[in-house]
Amino acid sequence: MNQRPNEIKIEKHGDIILLDIRGDVTAFSEPSLNSAYNSAKESSPKKILLKFEETAYINSGGIAVLIQVLAQTRRNNQRIGITGLSDHFKKVFNMVGITKFATIYPSQQDALSAMAATA
């Protein structure tokens, strides 16, 4: 069973770059996520918001890809927000420790407001 490539829209909201990630997040997402992050990085943003689909299937391969992106954002001193997660994946992201490096917001609007208010 092949996974369809992720479609990732990149939007600028003030000083925040939003990566709107469509589709499931697995090891197969690595090229599209890295490519989107590299495109976003070109404008040297200090804040990046990752938005997932609430119905997305996320597995350990996808978590590993995401953590590698978080490692890059840490090296580049970027603040990371995450939104669009189901309650289950909020719990999973907290269990694996992603919340030590990224803040989870209940909605895109909440994330943009809160992140815009931070330095």
Next chain:
Amino acid sequence: MLDDQTVELNLPSRIGYERIAIGGLAAFAKSVGFSSSRVEDLKTSVAEACINAMQHGNKGKPDARVLVAISFQENTLRISVFDEGQGLKAQPKDPDIERIIENLDPPVGFGVFLMKRLMDRVEFDRTSNHLHEVRMMMKLKG
């Protein structure tokens, strides 16, 4: 020997087919009364067990299979995932995200970690049929 409380799924050993297993599992678990949040815990745990079976147990062998058996008895859902490998030499240590972020550890070990955190019980075993088995259990509460 299968009984009328047991469902078996026989999957190709290819990443992606774990979704067939978790679709069947979700329908089964809902039908016996598990809540939506517990069904999500089951789906993640069984998906990870299947992925480990495909990647590490069967090591990508194209003709190997992954067998998933699901049963509900005595208020307990039991799921076994079988592969044709030798099993774990040692339990993987829990992933340390801080070391992974600093590139000191590889980003691995999340599957077993999540299975152990989300299920009531997880066991790893060799069977008499020379298969490796991961047994998981979740009690229906209330």
